[in-house]
Amino acid sequence: MCIAVWAWRSHDEYELVLLLNRDEYHERPTEAVSWWGDGEKRILGGRDRVAGGTWLCCSKDGRLAFLTNFREPDVCPNLKSRGDLPVRFLESTKSPLEFAEEIAKEADQYNGFNLIIADLCLKVMAYVSNGPKGKPTIVQLVTPGLHVLSNANLDTPWCKAQRLVQNFEKLLMKQEGDVPLKEMAEKLMQDTTRVDQDQLPNTGCGLEKESLLSSIFIDIDNDQGRYGTRSTIALCVRENAVTLFERYLESGLWKEHTFQYQIESMCQKEG
Structure with missing residues (x-):
């Protein structure tokens, strides 16, 4: 299902600080984050080996998307x-808003999604969502500030979303110098606290x-198999x-790795 929290153009030093958990069945074939593709359109991201897509990806031309x-x-x-x-956005040349409007026209071809797309x-940064079913597709620019995205519309105040964004803000405000991505991922994204029954959202899926x-x-083991958080990504962009x-x-086994790259585009040359 996934959950993400981020600071967009609201930090003194960082253009973006993002944390994201990807939840999926453990048996679903998956590749950890790596570089894939050829030439100028190489993509950094994890990869679903069943359908070939991803939950988060970015590229050296300053494009980023997550779902x-x-x-x-x-x-x-x-x-x-x-x-x-997300892959389609990175492979396109459209602006985030243009791409969001394009996806809105075909949104009924997908199950419910929330998509964030950014050109750094x-x-x-833009947001497009085809949920809830039966409602008009949402297309909007994402304003500077703190945002959280779970499995409802952007910034919907579900309890776990509120807890995450509040703890994210507290930890981010305490930092001086480099943002400790690993520490933030461990402290904030491994929270297994479940919500009291009277505070649960009603999405029609049952209590x-x-x-x-x-x-x-998330870590669930039942008759359908083991399901839960399989990847935590922490990402930041500075200069x-x-x-x-x-x-x-x-x-x-839990493993970890880190990637670093410089955006190679006109924004670097003009900066």
Whole structure:
């Protein structure tokens, strides 16, 4: 299902600080974050080996995209893969808002999604969502500030989302100098606290499922298999330098790695 929290153009030193948990069935074939693709359109991101898409990706030309599912009781298995959307944005030349408007026209071809797309050179971030079902597709620019995205619309005040953004803000305000990505990922994104029943959202999925999914870090083992958080990404952007830390589950073991790169584009030359 995934959850993300970020500071966008609201920190004295960092253009973006982002934390994201990716939740999925443990048996689903997945590649940890790596560089893939060829030439100028190489992509840094994790990869779903079933459908080929991703939950988060970025590139050296300053483009970034990430995705969460919109929680709904009925999911159609025959629709297009939502994981294709972040990749499509990175491969396109459209601005975030242009791309969001393009996706809005075909939003009914996907199960419920929330998509954030950003051009760090243009300093523009957009949001597009086709949830909840039956409502008009949302397309909007993301304003500077702190934001949180779970499995409802942007900044919906679910309890776990509120707790995450509040703790994120406290930790971020205490930092002087470099943002400690690994520490932030461990302190904030491994929270297994579940919400009291009377504070659960009603998405039509039933109270038992809502409770199991109400923590920031999810770990469920039932008849359908083991499901939960398989990857935590912490990313920051400062002066066109991008750092990405990932803690990920592979063959039952937690591993970690870090990537760094410089944005190679006109925004670097003009800066």
